[in-house]
Amino acid sequence: MKKEINLEPVTRIEGNIKVRIELDEVGDVVDAHAHLTEFRGFETFLIGRHITRVPFIVPRICGVCPTPHHLASAKAIDAGLQVETTETAKMLRELMLTGGFIHDHTLHLFVLAGPDILLADMPPERRGFVELNNRFPEVVKEVVGVRAVGQRIVATLGVQATHPCTAVPGGISKNLSKKDRDNLLNQVKETKEKVIGWYDKVIPVFEKFADGYKGLGGLETNFVGLVNDDNLDLYNGRPRIVDKKGAATEFEPSDYLKYVAERTVEYSYAKRCYIKSAGLQDGMYRVGPLARVNVAENSLGEHSAKLLKEFKSKYGAPAQETLAYHFARYICLVYAVERAEQLLEDDKIVSMNIRSPVNIKSGEGVGIVEAPRGMLIHHYRWDSNGYITMANLIVPTTQNSYPIDASMKKVVERSIRKGKVDETKLWHETGAVIRAYDPCISCATHTITIIREGKHRQLLK
Amino acid sequence: MAIEDIAYCGGCEVAIADLGEDLLKLLQEKIELVYAPILMSSREYDQVDVALVIGAARNEHDIKLIKRARENSKVLIACGSCACFGGIPSLANMYGKEELLANAYENAPSIEEKTVTPSSHVPGLVEKVLPVSEHVKVDYFIPGCPPPPPIIKDTIVALLNKLQG
Numbered sequence: 001m002k003k004e005i006n007l008e009p010v011t012r013i014e015g016n017i018k019v020r021i022e023l024d025e026v027g028d029v030v031d032a033h034a035h036l037t038e039f040r041g042f043e044t045f046l047i048g049r050h051i052t053r054v055p056f057i058v059p060r061i062c063g064v065c066p067t068p069h070h071l072a073s074a075k076a077i078d079a080g081l082q083v084e085t086t087e088t089a090k091m092l093r094e095l096m097l098t099g100g101f102i103h104d105h106t107l108h109l110f111v112l113a114g115p116d117i118l119l120a121d122m123p124p125e126r127r128g129f130v131e132l133n134n135r136f137p138e139v140v141k142e143v144v145g146v147r148a149v150g151q152r153i154v155a156t157l158g159v160q161a162t163h164p165c166t167a168v169p170g171g172i173s174k175n176l177s178k179k180d181r182d183n184l185l186n187q188v189k190e191t192k193e194k195v196i197g198w199y200d201k202v203i204p205v206f207e208k209f210a211d212g213y214k215g216l217g218g219l220e221t222n223f224v225g226l227v228n229d230d231n232l233d234l235y236n237g238r239p240r241i242v243d244k245k246g247a248a249t250e251f252e253p254s255d256y257l258k259y260v261a262e263r264t265v266e267y268s269y270a271k272r273c274y275i276k277s278a279g280l281q282d283g284m285y286r287v288g289p290l291a292r293v294n295v296a297e298n299s300l301g302e303h304s305a306k307l308l309k310e311f312k313s314k315y316g317a318p319a320q321e322t323l324a325y326h327f328a329r330y331i332c333l334v335y336a337v338e339r340a341e342q343l344l345e346d347d348k349i350v351s352m353n354i355r356s357p358v359n360i361k362s363g364e365g366v367g368i369v370e371a372p373r374g375m376l377i378h379h380y381r382w383d384s385n386g387y388i389t390m391a392n393l394i395v396p397t398t399q400n401s402y403p404i405d406a407s408m409k410k411v412v413e414r415s416i417r418k419g420k421v422d423e424t425k426l427w428h429e430t431g432a433v434i435r436a437y438d439p440c441i442s443c444a445t446h447t448i449t450i451i452r453e454g455k456h457r458q459l460l461k
Numbered sequence: 462m463a464i465e466d467i468a469y470c471g472g473c474e475v476a477i478a479d480l481g482e483d484l485l486k487l488l489q490e491k492i493e494l495v496y497a498p499i500l501m502s503s504r505e506y507d508q509v510d511v512a513l514v515i516g517a518a519r520n521e522h523d524i525k526l527i528k529r530a531r532e533n534s535k536v537l538i539a540c541g542s543c544a545c546f547g548g549i550p551s552l553a554n555m556y557g558k559e560e561l562l563a564n565a566y567e568n569a570p571s572i573e574e575k576t577v578t579p580s581s582h583v584p585g586l587v588e589k590v591l592p593v594s595e596h597v598k599v600d601y602f603i604p605g606c607p608p609p610p611p612i613i614k615d616t617i618v619a620l621l622n623k624l625q626g
Contacts (some may be wrong), residue, residue: 030602035560040468040519041561045552060549063472063607107478111500128501133485144481161479162472162607261573264566271566311514368574392569406597431502 003027005421007430019430021412022266027419032408034434035268046391051077051360051382052169059158059163061395062208064107066155067100068371069237072378074167077345079254080380081169083358088351090173092157094235095343095370099153101234101336102191103161104372105289105329106147109202110140113326113435116428117209118202118237124427136172139201141196149191153340156180171355179352185344191336196303197289203330209321217322217407217433218413220244222275222285223291224260225398226370230297232304232335234370240295241275241285242318248295253368254344256377260285260394263403270401273394286438287374291329293320299331301338305354307331323436325436332372360386371396373438404437462511462617464497464610465530467523468550469516473541474499474573476607487614503566510624511536511617514599517543517590518549524587524596531597536620538607539593542606549606551590558586 008018015141021032040059047056059066071073071093078085085093110118115127122131133140147429151161157176158164176184218264220245225235241249251325262271263280265442274283284369285291294317300303315324343349362384374396411433415426464474474497476482485493488494513535518524532535534557542548566572593599603616 040550041553041556043564043566044556044561045549057549058604060470060472063470063475066470066472103475111478115502125502125504128503130488130501133488140485143480144485147477147480162475197492257570262569262571263574265571271572273571390570392571395573414504 005416008147010391015043017391017434019408019412019434020418021408023419027416028411029409029416032379032412033267034405034408038364041191041403042393043167043391046380046388048289049388049390051080051380051386051429054388055167056162056163056165056381058393059165061393065100065104065163065373066439067096068369068376069378070158070164072369072371072376073096073380074169075369076365076378076380077320077367078365079259080363080368080382081172081358082363083356083360085171085350086353086356086411088175088348089354089356090236091343091346091349092172093167094175095340096154096157096167096237098336098343099150099157100338101332101372102153102340103147103152104150105333106143106150106337108334108372108438109206109326110143112438116432116435117206117326120209146191146194149187152187153184156184168355169336169426171357173355175354176350179365181344183342188337188340188344192341195334195337198330199307203327206326206330210321210326210376213323213432214321216412216429217436218320219284219286219322219403220228220288220320220408221403222278223294224275224287224375225291225367226375227296232292232296232299232301232308232332234336234339237370239368239375242276242291242295243278244318244430246317253366253377255378256366256368256394260377262394262398265405269400269404270398273399274402277348285399286403286437287396289332290319290325291374292370293328294367295330299335299338300336300342304331304335304338322433322436325438326348329438341375342448358446360384373397374399377414397437399438400437404434407433420456462492462494462513462621463506463509463530463534464499464513464515464527466486466498467514467516467526467541467544467604468519469541470549471499472607476610477611477613483614487618491618492620507533507564509534509621511538513538513608514544514593515540517547517592518587518596519550519553519590520586527596532533535624536600537593537597538601538616539599540603541608542604545609546592546600547592547602551592553591558588561586564611618625 003023005021010265015429018035022030033057055070058069058073061069119127146335154164155161158166210272226233228237238250240248242248261276262273266269274280299308364381366379377394379392380388383390414423496503512531537612539545
């Protein structure tokens with residue numbers, strides 16, 4: 001008699017994922033898959049909208065990372081109108097993006113993934129923010145403060161932290177006053193001290209956790225992320241592919257269709273993305289913090305540059321260890337804070353020259369930025385009046401859903417043998433691997449499906 | 462209190478998290494949060510005083526979750542523009558689900574092989590994306606995309622004070 005186990009909802013991720021495990025007659029694992037169960041269809045609702053409105057609609061793809069959607073959209077429209085944004089506008093947009101990273105990476109390290117690691121002695125279903133606060137009130141207070149600074153940066157530049165609304169074709173509609181700049185700079189300097197301080201307090205615990213599960217969710221994949229002259233970059237960089245052997249290829253955003261492709265999957269609302277030249281099997285790639293530290297050789301931030309070297313010497317280049325995503329995420333958090341400080345210290349950021357003139361004409365443009373979970377691509381075509389005729393969105397979780405799905409079978413096999421299921425271990429390890437990627441199902445299921453670890457866990461015929 | 466998420470972007474949850482230290486204080490003094498999949502790991506909940514529903518009803522599974530929230534709560538709040546009015550996901554109603562799926566899974570320029578559209582082991586889409594109040598009785602609405610954090614807090618505190626006498 002064949003059986004199926006469904007793990008749902010997988011909690012502490014943004015969205016709905018279900019893990020489905022198929023067992024054979026003796027109760028061994030035949031196969032396991034991650035199903036993203038949501039779908040909203042933003043590609044369609046953008047059709048017929050005016051390009052000046054699109055940057056306000058797309059943040060609603062994801063309330064956790066609205067800023068990169070807002071900015072990728074503005075970049076795509078700039079590219080298609082062949083308008084070069086002013087230097088100050090670029091700096092303000094990049095600063096807004098670093099704010100989004102500070103909020104998001106702190107949230108994920110401590111609230112979403114952290115409980116598995118910092119509360120490892122508790123049963124999986126009790127782990128969460130509430131218990132974390134009961135046990136580590138001091139750490140949680142610091143985390144709440146750091147996250148708030150990230151949100152304040154986005155809110156100052158983008159009017160509201162969730163769903164910012166100031167990036168417009170040609171630049172940005174709100175300048176940064178000197179007073180706000182001084183305020184933010186002070187807060188960012190304090191934040192930098194706190195975040196760097198976590199290296200001693202928190203990182204060893206994450207490292208120990210990753211070392212204890214060497215190879216869990218292990219895969220050999222390619223990586224894609226943005227670099228600017230070999231350096232980490234979130235807003236201005238060019239996409240670089242690093243293959244399994246470490247060889248690098250860079251491409252222009254407008255050429256993305258020559259390098260990445262997608263295929264649909266019957267059982268999930270997420271598509272499989274792969275490097276076109278290598279094909280579906282060999283072309284599997286990952287994005288996000290692990291990809292960013294793998295594609296970059298260096299960082300313009302002092303501490304993040306040191307951490308990057310330490311990471312590469314420990315995990316190799318390219319690093320394939322899935323749970324190393326957390327350490328990589330910490331490096332990106334340090335980089336975001338350092339970069340925010342650099343931008344705020346440059347007096348050009350308070351200039352009033354924030355927008356280039358724009359003439360609406362027909363066009364096609366691709367905008368790529370790093371979102372917290374990885375490379376984000378927005379691609380639109382519009383008519384001579386500026387109304388969208390085609391929209392294609394390739395979001396980080398769609399790109400990572402293929403490796404997540406591909407790693408599931410090996411992960412669940414560790415907890416299931418001859419019909420015996422170690423449920424605690426199964427939930428713990430499945431959750432640990434999925435959360436390493438910090439999947440955002442809302443993003444992926446703009447077209448995404450999410451798996452939730454949880455209530456509807458059931459054994460079915 | 463329980464937070465039930467359906468077709469959503471997560472922005473309302475982030476607005477709740479943006480209460481920051483106020484949230485920590487509320488959790489210590491006033492609110493026992495028993496279910497909130499984005500923030501914690503409990504996989505089910507039973508009777509609660511307040512259920513906050515976030516998101517619009519996009520698929521069959523969402524409707525089940527809305528009904529569960531109504532059955533399990535004394536007071537049900539629709540939080541955010543999607544739950545109150547349908548929000549951005551309800552723009553889909555202008556097109557119909559076939560067109561939505563086709564544009565995402567067949568017509569996108571990055572798709573190499575146009576073969577299958579997701580259909581197995583995923584919840585089926587319903588014809589129209591509707592606000593929560595079209596499926597169950599809603600006691601209170603907190604509109605906004607997302608609602609400003611202080612308004613979420615004041616609403617919940619006022620309700621809990623009333624319920625707890």
